[in-house]
Amino acid sequence: MKIFISTDMEGLPGINSWHHVEEKDPRYLGRYMAETLTWILDGIKSSDLNSKIEQILICDSHSKGENLSYDFTENDDRIYLISGGLRDYYMMTGLDASFSTVFFVGYHASIGSMKGTMDHTYSTDVYEIKINGKHMSESTINAAFAGNYDVPVSMVIGDHALIEELKGEMPQSVLIETKRGLSKFAAIMKPKNLLKKEIIEGTKEALLRTSKMLIKPYKIISPYDVEISFKSTAMADEATLIPGVKRRDGMTVTFKTNFYDELMQTLLAVVYAGEIGESMGR
Known part of the structure; x- marks a missing residue:
């Protein structure tokens, strides 16, 4: 165990x-x-x-x-x-x-x-994250x-x-x-x-x-539609430089994948990129 x-x-x-x-x-x-x-x-x-x-x-x-x-x-x-x-x-x-x-x-x-x-x-730069429309x-x-x-x-x-x-x-x-x-x-x-x-x-x-196997694994069914909203347009500007990431509006980006490990890696890359984006104007 x-x-x-x-x-x-x-x-x-x-x-x-x-x-x-x-x-x-x-x-x-x-x-x-x-x-x-x-x-x-x-x-x-x-x-x-x-x-x-x-x-x-x-x-x-x-x-x-x-x-x-x-x-x-x-x-x-x-x-x-x-x-x-x-x-x-x-x-x-x-x-x-x-x-x-x-x-x-x-x-x-x-x-x-x-x-x-x-x-x-x-x-703290992220306003909201949704997967398949769920907060x-x-x-x-x-x-x-x-x-x-x-x-x-x-x-x-x-x-x-x-x-x-x-x-x-x-x-x-x-x-x-x-x-x-x-x-x-x-x-x-x-x-x-x-x-x-x-x-x-x-x-x-x-x-x-x-x-006793009384706890079910927490699952989200693929395919995955991920939506990440930032607190600044500069963050979304930077995040869309990542291949596969699209702009939904001024502060929101999205991406799609069929694989959860890829979802996690891309999500982290988007968040890190967003943080870099805001620092560009300083």
């Missing part, structure tokens, strides 16, 4: 502002990620399925992917760590059909979510990538707005709320000891549901 863990930071407990997840504020950077992952590891070790787990692959996926110290692997010889970028598939690098389950840790609400803590989708979040986009390999997402840890979004999308998954947003940059944090207990127990339950 192999566990894939994709980590972000905006949905972690104790985090509510951009400076909390930047290098200029060492009080926060990596601290709550490591703490949350330690609780998950406690849940794995106390699970009846612990002896069946061969590997725990952690994909550090916030920003440049340099938030979790390599020293964390000392906690268990089964832990492998993916760090740094650029890299294929970004938040899902390393996942394949050999994995039994996926955990999303520190994930956050999609762009435009009311009272979603630091809500965005891949980039998507990082969670659903990445879950569909896992579903492409028939791997289920058995646990998601994130803010209240995200959990509310996913209740209908992933009803069989263990969904654990870390905080409740009051606005984009303010939140009521759940008590640490309570959250620790919930994550330990939630991890055990996620593994149990996985072993």
